[in-house]
Amino acid sequence: MKEKYAEDHIVPTGTYTAVWLALLILLAATISVAKLRLLAQFSVLGSLVIASVKAGLVLAFFMHLKYEGRFLKGMLTIALSALTLLIGLTFVDVWLR
């Protein structure tokens, strides 16, 4: 029994180009946010949010995740949740000491 994985789906060049341009625009955005000299926490948060959007675009389109099955998306979620848990629980220690 095999789960369904992405059939051989070729992403159109146009989509790739659009993603690339979006990434460059987000790069410019992230620099602007940094230059705004916001409060420390927001600066970190803002940069990380934009970085995550960029990462998400790379994952979804360049790495094909948008076209893959539920299993794979689920497993990636598990891996990311694991990391979040590790960092989160450690912070519960350090932050509240």
Place this chain on the structure above:
Amino acid sequence: MISEGTGDTGAGFYERTKKYRWVIAEWMMSTDHKRIGVMYLMALLSFFSVGVVLGFTIRLSLLAPGLLVGQQTYNELFTLHGVIQIFLFIIPGIPVAFGNIFLPILIGAKDVAFPRINRLSWWLYVTGAILVLTSILMKGGPPDTGWTFYAPYSIRTPANISTAVMGVFVLGFSSILTGLNFVTTIHRMRAPGMGWFRMPAFPWTLYATGWVQMLATPVLAITLLFIFLGRVFGVGFFDPTKGGDPILYEHLFWMYSHPAVYIMVLPAMGIISEIVPVFARRSLFGYVAVCMSALGIAIVGYAVWGHHMFTSGMSDTARVIFSFVSFLVAVPSGVKIFNWVSTLYKGSIETDAPLLFALSFIFLFSIGGLTGLIIGALATNLHLHGTYFIVGHFHYVMFGGAGFSILAALHYWFPKITGRMYDERFAKLGWLNLFIGFNILYFSMFVLGFQGMPRRYFDYPSQYHTGHVISTMGSWFLAIGLVIIFANLIRSIFKGVKAPMNPWGGKTLEWTIPSPLPRENFEEIPVITRGPYSYEEEAR
């Protein structure tokens, strides 16, 4: 029905293919999961024996501290005992030996998903082992930090930590690849008709373990790399003089090392789930719950690591959370224990060696688990952390648990791997010695710990002397038991009665192919039409 046929009694997968001139080359270059598994098994048991000798020596030293070995050597002894038993024996343990040999067969596949990566895993294991052993012999002396390599001592000690952690790093990579291989194999290579819930329990546990191997081991890898970088380049992430926090080391270390104990014990539980139905001649009670609890243990076990650090200085909130989740993880473990016992109830029990070891597992692991609850509670942990109580606890779960499971598997699958039957009387005699010796050796540690005897201490005040003597005498019984067991198995390889295809009447796929295992697992990949345990039909 128990097969009366003799099956194929030829050389099976041991037969030479004549592709290489040297037998060693043929085996070391093999990508056959059965050969790789057997090689791993030989290596594991060899390292286990070395570890036992180290433990034996530790106990001897404690009879009269200073008489046998000095302080520094004592530290090196318990460090090596831990490193060898943990990283070279019990973590690779069941997955690389029995997992490799039997996983593809149990799911009706020809081999694992990535046979060449499997071979790479084996080579990495050998490399890592060599590195670790080299660290013993190099100038600077063997590691003396305990197997936990706590910073900042591990950064400052002149012992050969760098080589040792490099070795463990490589071993970790081997483990990651094995986990990756098994998870992919189970996803992709089950025989037609074998849905997830027609798969036997052992592959389920290997699946859960594979995820833990993939998601926890890398954290150890980076942590050990930091120790290495700290020693060689002076990068001070855990060095207070450079702003570092030693407690962060403990966090990172236990983020792996707690899930690691589930790498040790989940496959062990899977084996018990295979053996109990066969020797009770009843289907596994609550099969779905047993499989789901494996996943449950893996997931919950990922969030309990702080219980190794309750006295290190964490925040109160963190300690409460870790304690609470540690109690939670007992639940899926309890589900398994309950289901095994329920399988036995009203069963037709055959008390052969595999079942004796399996029953011991249930008993010993329960004791270990219950004592785990005692030390999982914050108030009691304060008194018991760093004492012999902990040492007793983890030997009960690791040795009494995973160790006994390995012995059970050795006896259960002995006919399938070697084509011969072991001698049942000596197996039982060895078991009895081992069981009695084990309990004397380790139960006394609970008492010692409760009385306040610290662990990893070279000597002690005279009030603890009696406890230590009793414990050491237990170790002698245990050693005799192990000798009998292994002598029996080794002798039976050569002199044992030829084994039939299905000596125990098992229902899983490995009992449908010859003993010893043939080169090609299946002449034709089977089509699965029923669940993995079906003794009830037969009873009617």
Place this chain on the structure above:
Amino acid sequence: MGMWFFLFTEILFFGGMFLLYSIYRYKYALDFHSGAAEENIILGTINTCILLTSSFTIALSIGAIKKGLKNLSLRLQFATILMGLAFLVIKYFEWTAKINLGIYPDSPVLLKLSKGEILFFGLYYVMTGLHGLHVLVGVVVISFMFYFTRSGTINRDDNARLENTGLYWHFVDIVWIYLYPLFYLIT
């Protein structure tokens, strides 16, 4: 699937480093700010552009081979390799600039700085160093894929190896997407 699993292990591997970074940033926020101010934003931004574009080219190269456009795929793979090497060259300059200032692990100059700055630069070297190592490995692997594509082993019907290589390369890109703001921008 196997390559995705391997990437999960890499997530946890780098994740451990990000964990250390986040804890120490929390503890030594000001020092991390002043540490980041020392970084060369221009070089960092150029490197980010390079890696983002290299992800673009390798994705296109996979699309190309799936359409049977072997030469296009080869050129795109080559472009990716060049960009990977460019990244490493720029990194080399960044590192040597710092080392010439005396800022490297365990250096006397570094040890005089504040604790947070010692940690910041330690993390900088370790994280960008390991990342750079992964870039180097990626460049080597893509070179092998280039060779296989040229010889026809990788072709329209059998290109899983190139796809997997692409996945790895995108992962390396994603790690940098996070490293960049954390080391260069947060000042």
